[in-house]
Amino acid sequence: MRSAGFLLPLALGASGAILYEGATIISFNENDERVSILDDASMLIDGDTIAALSEGTIDSGIPGNTTRVNATGKIISPGFIDTHTHLWQTAFKTIGSNTSLADYFQKFGEYGQSASVFTPEDLYLGQLAGSLERVHVGTTTVLDHAHASWSREGTDSCINGSADSGVRTVYAHAIHEVAGAWSWDEQISKLQSLTKDDRFHADNGLLTLGLAYDRFFDAPASNLSTLWNITKGANLSVVTTHHLGGPWGFTNSPTALHSHGWLNDTIPVVFSHSSFLNYKDAQLLRETNQYISTTPESEFHFGHNHPHANRIQDQASLGVDCHFTYSSSMVNQARMWLQNLRAGRYLNTLEKWEVPTNSPMSVEQAFYLITRAGALSLRRPDLGTIQVGSKADFVVYSTDSPNMLGWSDPVAAIILHADVGDIEDVIVNGAYVKRAGKLLYSNYASLRSRLTASAKRIQKVWAETEWPALEGSLQNGEGAPYGPTEIIDTLRGNGTGY
Numbered sequence: 017m018r019s020a021g022f023l024l025p026l027a028l029g030a031s032g033a034i035l036y037e038g039a040t041i042i043s044f045n046e047n048d049e050r051v052s053i054l055d056d057a058s059m060l061i062d063g064d065t066i067a068a069l070s071e072g073t074i075d076s077g078i079p080g081n082t083t084r085v086n087a088t089g090k091i092i093s094p095g096f097i098d099t100h101t102h103l104w105q106t107a108f109k110t111i112g113s114n115t116s117l118a119d120y121f122q123k124f125g126e127y128g129q130s131a132s133v134f135t136p137e138d139l140y141l142g143q144l145a146g147s148l149e150r151v152h153v154g155t156t157t158v159l160d161h162a163h164a165s166w167s168r169e170g171t172d173s174c175i176n177g178s179a180d181s182g183v184r185t186v187y188a189h190a191i192h193e194v195a196g197a198w199s200w201d202e203q204i205s206k207l208q209s210l211t212k213d214d215r216f217h218a219d220n221g222l223l224t225l226g227l228a229y230d231r232f233f234d235a236p237a238s239n240l241s242t243l244w245n246i247t248k249g250a251n252l253s254v255v256t257t258h259h260l261g262g263p264w265g266f267t268n269s270p271t272a273l274h275s276h277g278w279l280n281d282t283i284p285v286v287f288s289h290s291s292f293l294n295y296k297d298a299q300l301l302r303e304t305n306q307y308i309s310t311t312p313e314s315e316f317h318f319g320h321n322h323p324h325a326n327r328i329q330d331q332a333s334l335g336v337d338c339h340f341t342y343s344s345s346m347v348n349q350a351r352m353w354l355q356n357l358r359a360g361r362y363l364n365t366l367e368k369w370e371v372p373t374n375s376p377m378s379v380e381q382a383f384y385l386i387t388r389a390g391a392l393s394l395r396r397p398d399l400g401t402i403q404v405g406s407k408a409d410f411v412v413y414s415t416d417s418p419n420m421l422g423w424s425d426p427v428a429a430i431i432l433h434a435d436v437g438d439i440e441d442v443i444v445n446g447a448y449v450k451r452a453g454k455l456l457y458s459n460y461a462s463l464r465s466r467l468t469a470s471a472k473r474i475q476k477v478w479a480e481t482e483w484p485a486l487e488g489s490l491q492n493g494e495g496a497p498y499g500p501t502e503i504i505d506t507l508r509g510n511g512t513g514y
């Protein structure tokens with residue numbers, strides 16, 4: 017099941033520390049919560065930690081066996097943090113290119129036919145490939161809403177896929193009622209055993225366990241108290257839930273969680289989307305210091321949208337959601353969100369017949385959402401920034417390609433100009449997972465051919481399935497009827513080109 021040769025990351029500090037010199041480093045100042053740019057700077061990594069950081073050279077406190085890296089002309093950025101995704105879904109790559117969210121629920125979500133079609137092998141491969149896709153784009157921490165939890169073996173396969181990838185993962189195991197899958201009691205028993213599973217207690221701390229649950233709005237109180245007992249008893253790393261509101265329903269709102277006593281606690285809660293959250297929900301997030309995860313491209317692509325989520329970006333991090341349908345790059349997500357928020361605020365002024373004078377959002381704010389805010393949403397202040405004492409999770413950008421020439425502001429260079437090809441090295445927990453532009457996962461050729469075969473088999477099943485038309489109203493929604501959207505016309509004359 018598991019690849020024979022999984023990742024053996026090159027530890028930077030196992031037998032010697034490493035010193036980067038000459039770089040532009042995007043550091044951070046906690047006093048004002050702003051980035052702090054260090055020019056011609058040095059950074060010492062010892063083990064899994066950033067041990068020293070300074071402009072110019074570092075002369076003292078350098079361990080004997082330290083490797084020096086000349087990073088002149090490079091930009092060193094904190095690794096990016098993705099706070100909402102479903103890593104198992106890789107095999108659907110490109111077949112959801114034009115689906116609405118209602119389509120998604122029917123075809124690609126946790127309640128459809130996936131539970132009976134995906135084997136544990138498919139899940140392992142999808143999870144591993146989805147995780148490596150994150151490494152490739154410079155994401156060093158991911159919160160996985162892991163809802164391919166339809167059986168013991170499938171769950172274990174997903175966890176193994178995450179463990180083998182080398183990316184820091186908060187694995188939020190989903191408890192749900194899926195027809196034909198395991199019972200509530202079996203799920204609770206598996207969750208209890210996961211709290212003691214060695215894979216979540218490794219010395220490197222890369223993989224931690226959380227809970228994903230989507231029925232706060234209607235579950236019996238006894239179910240919730242069973243889950244809270246386990247969550248609190250095992251001090252799980254996170255609770256995460258899909259929250260939409262509006263015509264969608266899925267009202268797993270801050271208000272709902274607060275009414276059950278889950279919100280105002282030490283355990284972080286991440287609300288994905290929170291598209292239509294209301295004013296009181298927003299106030300509760302601020303009072304309890306909990307976060308939403310806005311997934312910009314997903315919310316555009318599927319149509320959740322974010323009419324009110326855009327008003328609570330002071331308690332927000334960003335996520336990718338379904339990497340089978342769009343970019344898994346957090347930088348792409350930040351860029352898209354930045355320009356969308358700008359467009360909306362500009363429009364507010366233009367609608368008043370006024371000419372906007374200033375830009376409503378800065379690149380630094382966009383960068384903050386995919387770094388520091390992601391870490392705070394997980395209550396991990398040791399992640400998401402480059403500071404002495406932080407975990408050594410970072411990305412080294414080359415600035416040699418034409419799109420980067422002429423840069424002076426490293427944050428603008430990353431948010432607006434860089435692409436994945438500019439990423440040279442990715443380091444997680446002091447170990448290279450990508451180096452000189454290449455993933456270090458050792459069995460990639462085998463993974464590629466096995467994942468390709470798995471995707472081909474699964475996509476054939478999807479192509480041959482007859483999908484009933486969407487009629488009436490969304491299942492588990494609040495009764496709002498389905499309605500059509502207006503199709504865009506991109507062809508001259510007759511036809512639309514859709």
Ligand SMILES: *[C@@H]1O[C@H](CO)[C@@H](O)[C@H](O)[C@H]1NC(C)=O
Nearest residue numbers: 028030031032033081082083
């Ligand atoms: C020094 O570090 C290098 C690379 O990390 C390693 O190959 C070598 O064995 C180390 N030497 C000693 C004496 O620890």
Ligand SMILES: *[C@@H]1O[C@H](CO)[C@@H](O)[C@H](O)[C@H]1NC(C)=O
Nearest residue numbers: 037038084085086087088089
């Ligand atoms: C570091 O690299 C730069 C650019 O390639 C070069 O100009 C410089 O001489 C190098 N410094 C050292 C100490 O090797």
Ligand SMILES: *[C@@H]1O[C@H](CO)[C@@H](O)[C@H](O)[C@H]1NC(C)=O
Nearest residue numbers: 110111112113114115513514
């Ligand atoms: C939507 O995309 C899928 C996959 O690319 C394609 O098979 C399907 O024909 C498209 N649907 C429409 C209405 O164009």
Ligand SMILES: *[C@@H]1O[C@H](CO)[C@@H](O)[C@H](O)[C@H]1NC(C)=O
Nearest residue numbers: 017018136169170172173176
């Ligand atoms: C997961 O990996 C462990 C070793 O860490 C192995 O014992 C187990 O069989 C694997 N589970 C599956 C379902 O592949």
Ligand SMILES: *[C@@H]1O[C@H](CO)[C@@H](O)[C@H](O)[C@H]1NC(C)=O
Nearest residue numbers: 193200201231234235236239
């Ligand atoms: C609540 O728990 C019961 C078992 O006690 C289970 O049958 C039911 O599916 C659960 N409901 C939800 C919404 O989790």
Ligand SMILES: *[C@@H]1O[C@H](CO)[C@@H](O)[C@H](O)[C@H]1NC(C)=O
Nearest residue numbers: 241244245246247248249250
């Ligand atoms: C969980 O339930 C057990 C047994 O009822 C109880 O002893 C324990 O205190 C509970 N733990 C929490 C965190 O609620």
Ligand SMILES: *[C@@H]1O[C@H](CO)[C@@H](O)[C@H](O)[C@H]1NC(C)=O
Nearest residue numbers: 248250251252253282283395
């Ligand atoms: C729970 O875990 C967090 C993060 O590791 C830790 O800071 C906190 O002290 C733990 N709380 C308890 C009650 O063990």
Ligand SMILES: *[C@@H]1O[C@H](CO)[C@@H](O)[C@H](O)[C@H]1NC(C)=O
Nearest residue numbers: 274279280281299300303304
């Ligand atoms: C959260 O708990 C703190 C400390 O127990 C309390 O002061 C505060 O009022 C609570 N906030 C809410 C929104 O319940």
Ligand SMILES: *[C@@H]1O[C@H](CO)[C@@H](O)[C@H](O)[C@H]1NC(C)=O
Nearest residue numbers: 505507508509510511512513
């Ligand atoms: C467009 O459709 C109309 C009405 O069906 C038809 O008369 C006309 O020839 C079509 N034009 C082209 C360019 O196909």
